[in-house]
Amino acid sequence: MKRYSDPYLAGVGIGLVLLTAYALAGRGLGASGAFSSVLAGTFDDWVVLELAGVAAGGLVSARLSGRLRRAIERGPQLTASGRMFAAIGGGAVMGFGAKLARGCTSGQALTGGALLAAGSWIFIATCFAAGYAAAPVVRRLWR
């Protein structure tokens, strides 16, 4: 299993991919929008195909670096089923929040943030603030 690459290198790579999306498609990256589309029965819109690409890219990268393996990432004090409950519960709160905010870390924070969209920076600020406020409360999940 290879080590992960430098976070700044990975970040610059993602930034160049995002820039390519602006230049070719006139839009940025997304993720939460694809969940809405799939629930509405739409599988052939831009963001659904893009998110399918995300999964494929993740799969190939993990495979090539020997990181493809069945696992449940969790804190040392948490059972596997506890982790799965937290994943589903946290995912549900996040999904609701992403709908309310009209986007997630991809569509708001990254894509809108790089375009200086006012609402995207509001999203970044409250997302990090709430994350830090909640972290001590759910410490047992991770530490």
Place this chain on the structure above:
Amino acid sequence: MMPLSETGALDPRGVLLTAPLIGFGFGWFLERGGLGDARKLTGQFYLNDLTVFKVLFSALVTAMLGAFWLDRIGLLDLDLVYLPETWVLPQAIGGALFGVGFVIGGLCPGTSCVAAAAGRLDGLGVIGGMLLGVASFDAVREWIRPFYESTSLGAVTFSDLAGISRGAGVAIVTGIALAGFAIASRIERSRS
């Protein structure tokens, strides 16, 4: 002149074909950076792994500077790139809910797909939860519509709102990111 989707160089089918390729690149770099690992991501909130901040802000600054300068030299018309609209209160509250859900679930929507693709079952759990959350929103959408559609400012940048130039906005974000990177390396030194 770009974006190619708006200048007619790429027809709608061509634009659709870029989606899986762009997604592949995104997923590839997310996995390379370790962002499919929920423990690594949540380390951000306990200050023992600052990968999330580093990746997010280096990506954001790279795309921001690239888009700004391509626009400046006339290769990319930023007015034709879709700018997400601003809805002050829904995005403030939505962002806060998102942050809380992120710390509990450990992965964001995009990284949950990377985690699941790399074999992590907790990634699948977050995907399932996301679907539940989106469906519950759709179920109460009519009820919360007054709030959801409140405080709209339209497609606007913070530099427009502040009455400063785009270049000044770009400089501010670059400054915030560089300061954040410096603070991140100080935190890491103090922890090692």
